[in-house]
Amino acid sequence: xxxxxxxxxxxxxxxxxxxxxxxxxxxxxxxxxxxxxxxxxxxxxxxxxxxxxxxxxxxxxxxxxxxxxxxxxxxxxxxxxxxxxxxxxxxxxxxxxxxxxxxxxxxxxxxxxxxxxxxxxxxxxxxxxxxxxxxxxxxxxxxxxxxxxxxxxxxxxxxxxxxxxxxxxxxxxxxxxxxxxxxxxxxxxxxxxxxxxxxxxxxxxxxxxxxxxxxxxxxxxxxxxxxxxxxxxxxxxxxxxxxxxxxxxxxxxxxxxxxxxxxxxxxxxxxxxxxxxxxxxxxxxxxxxxxxxxxxxxxxxxxxxxxxxxxxxxxxxxxxxxxxxxxxxxxxxxxxxxxxxxxxxxxxxxxxxxxxxxxxxxxxxxxxxxxxxxxxxxxxxxxxxxxxxxxxxxxxxxxxxxxxxxxxxxxxxxxxxxxxxxxxxxxxxxxxxxxxxxxxxxxxxxxxxxxxxxxxxxxxxxxxxxxxxxxxxxxxxxxxxxxxxxxxxxxxxxxxxxxxxxxxxx
Numbered sequence: 001x002x003x004x005x006x007x008x009x010x011x012x013x014x015x016x017x018x019x020x021x022x023x024x025x026x027x028x029x030x031x032x033x034x035x036x037x038x039x040x041x042x043x044x045x046x047x048x049x050x051x052x053x054x055x056x057x058x059x060x061x062x063x064x065x066x067x068x069x070x071x072x073x074x075x076x077x078x079x080x081x082x083x084x085x086x087x088x089x090x091x092x093x094x095x096x097x098x099x100x101x102x103x104x105x106x107x108x109x110x111x112x113x114x115x116x117x118x119x120x121x122x123x124x125x126x127x128x129x130x131x132x133x134x135x136x137x138x139x140x141x142x143x144x145x146x147x148x149x150x151x152x153x154x155x156x157x158x159x160x161x162x163x164x165x166x167x168x169x170x171x172x173x174x175x176x177x178x179x180x181x182x183x184x185x186x187x188x189x190x191x192x193x194x195x196x197x198x199x200x201x202x203x204x205x206x207x208x209x210x211x212x213x214x215x216x217x218x219x220x221x222x223x224x225x226x227x228x229x230x231x232x233x234x235x236x237x238x239x240x241x242x243x244x245x246x247x248x249x250x251x252x253x254x255x256x257x258x259x260x261x262x263x264x265x266x267x268x269x270x271x272x273x274x275x276x277x278x279x280x281x282x283x284x285x286x287x288x289x290x291x292x293x294x295x296x297x298x299x300x301x302x303x304x305x306x307x308x309x310x311x312x313x314x315x316x317x318x319x320x321x322x323x324x325x326x327x328x329x330x331x332x333x334x335x336x337x338x339x340x341x342x343x344x345x346x347x348x349x350x351x352x353x354x355x356x357x358x359x360x361x362x363x364x365x366x367x368x369x370x371x372x373x374x375x376x377x378x379x380x381x382x383x384x385x386x387x388x389x390x391x392x393x394x395x396x397x398x399x400x401x402x403x404x405x406x407x408x409x410x411x412x413x414x415x416x417x418x419x420x421x422x423x424x425x426x427x428x429x430x431x432x433x434x435x436x437x438x439x440x441x442x443x444x445x446x447x448x449x450x451x452x453x454x455x456x457x458x459x460x461x462x463x464x465x466x467x468x469x470x471x472x473x474x475x476x477x478x479x480x481x482x483x484x485x486x487x488x489x490x491x492x493x494x495x496x497x498x499x500x501x502x503x504x505x506x
């Protein structure tokens with residue numbers, strides 16, 4: 001058997017699946033595309049997570065867009081983290097081009113322009129459906145990890161939550177949490193220490209400083225009501241296509257702590273809300289996290305541990321996570337080991353460090369007789385990648401150099417008018433755009449402190465009134481003898497008279 005025939009037999013065997021699958025492209029050998037030899041990924045294994053990696057400009061974002069479209073067509077809802085702001089084109093049909101037609105002719109699959117049901121979401125001041133969460137929904141443990149607190153400081157946070165639960169004080173936003181911290185460290189210190197234990201002023205100060213760090217990254221826009229219901233991420237339209245939820249984050253790159261905070265909260269909320277799924281044929285939701293290094297670079301050790309735990313466990317809830325980054329080394333090894341599908345675009349070998357990273361990257365992929373993986377990684381063209389996925393039994397498929405399909409939607413941003421039209425048609429926009437600031441811990445504690453001040457003022461007034469009343473009381477009028485005796489001259493005469501009398505008696 002020739003090298004070509006052996007390769008073809010291996011790919012046909014490795015990428016033939018019984019259940020539903022998603023087309024990724026066609027295989028290539030020695031730089032030539034092999035028509036009618038499709039490279040696919042089983043739909044049921046998309047909850048086993050994945051990686052899309054490659055140097056800038058090699059096509060990672062288009063691969064992300066392409067996968068989101070194919071999943072939507074299969075009825076699977078998708079959440080995209082749009083860090084660069086170039087995924088809004090999913091709302092519009094793609095523009096045809098001779099190069100797209102040529103590519104799909106080599107793949108043996110026609111290209112059809114198409115728009116997809118899309119929601120534009122935001123956690124900042126950009127236009128879109130607002131995603132918020134309350135402080136209470138985080139809970140003391142998760143909030144402490146996000147703030148990077150030690151055990152003692154985390155204990156103070158737990159006291160805050162316990163005190164608010166016991167006294168019906170809703171913790172909704174940052175100003176609520178800060179007000180509670182101020183109260184237990186000042187006016188309410190005796191009350192807290194009596195019922196909950198000693199609270200150190202230095203611990204409260206440290207928590208305040210950590211809270212300020214998060215606030216400086218505009219976290220107050222994320223914490224609050226109305227809380228976003230994760231069920232709204234898992235909708236399908238009237239045609240059975242899964243909604244593609246595009247979270248617009250192009251103004252968040254300078255605020256990595258806010259991004260990692262949001263991501264951890266969202267993953268925890270999804271994990272808590274969804275029931276155990278088992279091995280279903282279709283995922284409940286697939287999330288693509290672009291520029292994934294933003295999560296890991298600024299995350300504390302405790303935060304990383306939490307992310308790793310959720311990545312390992314959330315698969316059982318039918319949720320797939322795809323990390324999109326420039327180099328696989330951007331992702332911690334504990335997370336990287338959980339990623340079943342790997343789509344690796346080209347890497348650049350400009351320096352000795354680059355060449356070392358490429359060799360390390362090549363070792364993350366299955367061994368193959370048909371490629372020198374480290375060499376292929378530097379020779380891939382735009383829209384090409386080396387791929388391995390998990391088959392339906394969870395076994396990695398053979399490594400294959402793939403010519404990828406092109407997105408069916410627009411590969412560019414939308415205009416302002418098109419964006420306004422998308423938002424106007426949104427069924428979620430009105431519900432989540434309303435600012436709600438109901439009475440919560442801040443207002444209730446402020447009223448409590450006002451009552452305490454009023455009571456103190458009343459007591460002070462009563463004390464002052466008592467003093468004035470005591471001073472105003474008249475003493476009994478003195479007798480004529482007392483008046484005379486009180487005179488200084490009279491006192492002298494009386495003293496001399498007394499002494500003379502005593503002398504006579506002696």
